[in-house]
Amino acid sequence: MKIAFIGAGSVIFSRNLINDVLSFPALQDSTLSLMDIDSGRLDLIRSLTERIVSERGLPTVVEATTDRRRALDGADYVVVMIQVGGLEPFEHDIAIPLRYGIDQSVGDSLGPGGVFRGLRTIPVLVDIARDMERLCPNAWMLQYSNPMAINTWSLYEAADITVVGLCHSVQGTAKQLAGYFDLDFDHISYWCAGINHMSWYLRYEYDGEDAYPILRTVFDRPEIFEKDKPRFEVMRHFDYYVTESTHHMSEYTPYFRRTPELVEQFATPRWDYLELCKNGWQNHYDEVRRQAAGEIPVIPERSNEYASVIINARETDEPARINGNVRNTGLITNLPDGCCVEVPIFVDKAGLHPAFVGDLPPQLAALNRTNINVQELAVQSALEGDARKAFQAAALDPLTSSLLDLRTIQKMVDDLFAAHKAWLPQFGG
Template identity: 50%
Template sequence: MVNVAFIGAGSLTFTQTLVRDILSFAELQETTVALMDIDAERLERIEAATNALIDEHDLPATVEATTDRREALTDADYVITTIQVGGVKPVEHEVEIPQRYGINQSVGDTLGPGGVFRAQRTIPTMLEIARDMEELCPDAPLLQHTNPMAMVCWALERETEIDVYGICHSVRGTAHDIANYVDVPVEDLEYWVAGINHMAWFLNLEYEGEDLYPDLYEAMDDDEIYAEDVVRFDVMDHFGAFITESSHHLSEYLPYFRHTQDEIDHLVERSAYDPDETEFEYSPVCWMPTGEYLEHWRARDPADAFDLDEIDLSLERSGEYAARIIHSIETDEVRRMNLNVPNDGRLITNLPDDALVEVPCLVDGTGVRPCSVGNLPPQLAALNRTNVNVQSLAVDAAVGADEDALRRAVKLDPLTSAVCTLEETDDLVDDLLEANAEYLPAFE
C-alpha cells in the first residue's frame, strides 16, 4: 500500500485529476490519500469528491483529510505540492502594479516582477514543507507543481536534502499543439526536448523516422495556423527551434514582444484572438481577455459552485505525470518524461551548473534518472540564460531575505529591463514590497 500526501489539496479540479490518475492504475488502488489544506471548507469538498470517486468504483483506497501538514506528511511515500501562498490578493498586486510601470505581463507567475515576487512568498513555505519532510518522510520524493517552478525547485534542492522533481505539462501540451499543426497523431510524435521550465526547446522532432521541422515551417506559412501561435512561430523563425509554453506566456519571458503598446497591438492583429468572442472585456495589455489569469484565481472553486452530483467520477487518466512517476517507481515500468531537475553541471553543459533544467528523465523502479543532453545550440542556451539569471538572484533573495538580490533579479528581467529605467524598477519593487508586505514578513 502506498501513502501519498497532497499538500495544498484544496484545488478541487487539479487535486481530483491527480487522485483519479493514481487510482486509475490497478496497482495503486489501495493507496492511502492524505489530503491537506489550510482552508477547511475546500478540504471538506475535495474529501467528499475523493470519497465519491472511491465509492463509485468500490476501490480499496483510503482517504484521510487534515488541516495539519505534519499529520499528512508523517510516513508518506510520496508528497505532491500544489500550493498557492496568499490567495488572490497578492496575485492582483503582482500583475496590476507592474502594469502601472508599462510592464504588461500576461500571467506573471514564472518570470517578471510577478514571478520574482511570487517566489518570495512561496519559497519560504515550500522550505518549511521540505524541512517537515526531512523529519517525517525523508525518503519520499517531492512531486512539485507550484510556480514559479524553477525558482521553487532550485531553492529546495539547494537548501534541503529532499529529492524534488518539478512537474509541468508544457512539454506534453506543446507536443499536442505541434501534432495539430502538422496533422500527425500525437502518440506517434517522437521528440527530444530540453531547456528550462516554460522555455524548453524541441531539439529533435520526428514522425515515422522523418524530420518534422520542414513540415512545421510549412505549417507556419499557413496564415490560420500561424495566427494560433504567433510568438512561438516567430521565435522558431528567428532562433531555429520550437519552444514550450503558450505564445502569451512566452511573450512575457522575452524582450521582443510586449515592450511597447504598438508591439502588443501588432501581436493582437497577427493572432487568432478575437475580443468579440470572449467573455471578458478586451484589453490590448494582454492580447487576451482582460484579467483572464486573475479571474481564474478569483473564481477558482467557489463554494457555491460545488455540486457533488456533477463532478467527474470516471477513472479516465489525464496526461499529468505525477501518477505515472509513482506507478513507474512502484512497478518498475519504464517511462520517459520531461521533469525539472538540478543541472549539476552535466545535463545541459552550456547552462550554469546549479540551474534548474527541464530535461528528459527515465523513471523506473530505481527512481528518476535525468538524461544528459550536452550543449544546447548557443542561441537557445543564451535565451535560457536570460531567464536563469533572474531565477538565480530571486532564489538568493527568497532564501536569504536579501533585498539587494531581489531588486537585481527584477532589474535583470528581460521584459522589465526593456521597459523601465533602473530607478523606475526600484520604485516598482518599493510598491510591490509595500503592497505585499503581509505575505513577505522576511523583508520587513
C-alpha cells in the same frame, strides 16, 4: 503506500491528479492524505475522493486534515500545489508593474510577478521540505507550484530531499503542435530540453522522420501562424519550437510586449490569467461540488500530468520517461551548473534518472540564460532575505529591462515589497 497532497484545495487540479493515481491498479491500495488550510475546499475534495473510491469499489483510504505535519508523517510521495496568499498578492503582482508600464499576461513565472510569487512561496516550500526531512525523509516531493524553476531551485538548495518539479507544458505543447498540422499524435516522438516554460524541441519527429520541415510550412500558412504568433516567430528566428504558450513566451523575452502595437501584433487575443482565476473559480468549484454529490460523473480518463506516472513507475518498476525540472549537474553543458533545467528523466524502482543532453544550440542556451539570471537572484533573495537581490532579479528581467530604467525599477520593487509585506517574513515583514 501513502501519498500526501499539500494544497489539495486546488480542487480541479487535485481532482485530476487523484483521478490519475486511482487509474493505476498498483496505486489503488494506498492512503491519500489530503491537506489544505482552507477547510471548506478541503472538505469538498475529500467528499469527491471518497465518492470516486466508493463508486469504483477501491480499497483506497482517504484522509483529510488541515495539519500539514499529520499529512506528511510517513508519506512516500508528497504532491505540492500551493499558492501562498491566494489571489490578493497575485493582484499586486500584476497591478503594480502595470502602473509602471509592464503589461504581464500571466505574471507567475518570471518578471516582477514571478519574482515576487517566488519570494512569498519559497519560505512555505522550504518549511514543507524541512518537515519532510523529519517526518518522511525518503519521500519524493512532486512539486507543481509556480514559479517552477525558482521554487524547485530553492528546494534543492535549502533541503535534503528528493524533489522534481513537474509541469504539463512539454507534453501538452507536443500534442498541441501536432494538432496544428493535423498530425496523429500517436506517431509523434520528441526530445525536449532547456528550462521550464522555455524548453526546446531539439527533435520533433513524425513516424521517425524529422517533422521540422512540416512545422516550417507555418510561415506560408497564416491560419496556423495566427494561433501562436510569438512561438512561431521565435522558431522563425531561432530555429526551434519552444514549449510554453504565446502568453508566457511573450513575457520571457523583450520582443513582444514593449508597446501596445507589439501586443496587438503578437499577443492577441488577450489572455489574462489573473482574471481567469478570479472569474472562473466558482464554476470550477461548482463542477467539483456536483461531482462530489453524484450529480455528474468523474470520467476515469487519465490527464497528461506526470505525478501518477512517476509513482507507478517507481512502485512497479515499469520504466517511464517524463520531462522534469532538476538541478543541472552537467546535464545541459552550456547552461550554468546548479541552475534548474527541464530535461528528459527516466523513472523506475531505482529512482529518477535525468538524461544527459549536452550542449543546446548556442542561440537557445543564450535565451535560457537570460531567464536563469533572474531565477538565480530570486532564489538567493528568497533564501537570504536580501531585498537588493530581488531588485537585481527584476532589473535583469528581459521584458522589464527593455522598458524601464534602473531607478524606476527600484521604485516599482519598493512598491511591490510594501504591498507584499504580510507574505514576506524573511524580509522582516
